[in-house]
Amino acid sequence: MEGLKMDFLSSKALEDKSSIEKVSMIIERVKDGDILVLEGSLTPSEEAELIETTMREIDIENFVGIDIHTLEKDEKSFFGFSKKKTIGLTIIGPANVMKTVKKRSNFLSMIAKIGDSGASVH
């Protein structure tokens, strides 16, 4: 791989896709070494389907699986009395590329490994 490719997908780009289409698209890109940044999140059943598909696609030598990380944000309820967390961004990439992830509230830091050098993404 010559460099790190990151694809940013808005929630609009995903809303018309079926679960199978979403999962296939993610796996296809991640297997190519890309890191995907999605606006919003997958549903729990899509996440389970993504893990299942990943396991089927692992070929031991070249593709060892994925790493998924989410950045949450606090959202106030309608009356502003209580806060709930929603997922703002979902980052999915090949497990052998996404090396270090540090996560704090409203902050996510990631080191991606490209060959012998590292690229830092905040």
Added chain:
Amino acid sequence: MNNFFKTLLDRLLRRRRKVKIGLYGHPNSGKTTLANTICEDWIGKPLGVISDIPHETRTVYKQEEVVIEKDGAKLYFDIIDTPGVATKVDYKNFLKYGLSEREAKERAKEATKGIIEAIKWLDDVTGVLLVMDSAEDPLTQANITIIGNLEARKIPFLIIANKIDLPESSADRISAVFPQHTVVPISALHRENIEQLYMEMVKRFR
């Protein structure tokens, strides 16, 4: 004759009450150790083999007809010990445990099949013990995905903060990350707080 109907009724009710409890969690979180503790306590024999090497359990193990009795209340259930759920399986991680390359690759291949099997079992279990290593960060994708699916399917579950015997463990960290769920701190290996777990199981799954 009365006894016959009473026994029949009891069996029918028992069948209705019986639940299938799946043990879920990361590889090496202590699922099989816990399954063994439960099985040894209530049926007198262990369920599976444990090991320090991750992905020791690579297929589902099942023990039927386990009965927990606590304060006069009985919980009838089948116990389903599932392979650890992960988003990646790299055979190179097994080499440091002394496995040959061939053994490590074979283990990795079996582990991927085991993870698929564990996810499929989510369709069949009626309750879950989600086992977490309380010395590790609980906020992982595998835990989030399992909890999300249990909530979406309305499957009752308990979070088990295992390995509280380790000095670096923190059950409080798990409670802080998942404040809306019941967290039961235990050491399956040293049987710490196991009676409390049985009480919670009867309360939650019966």
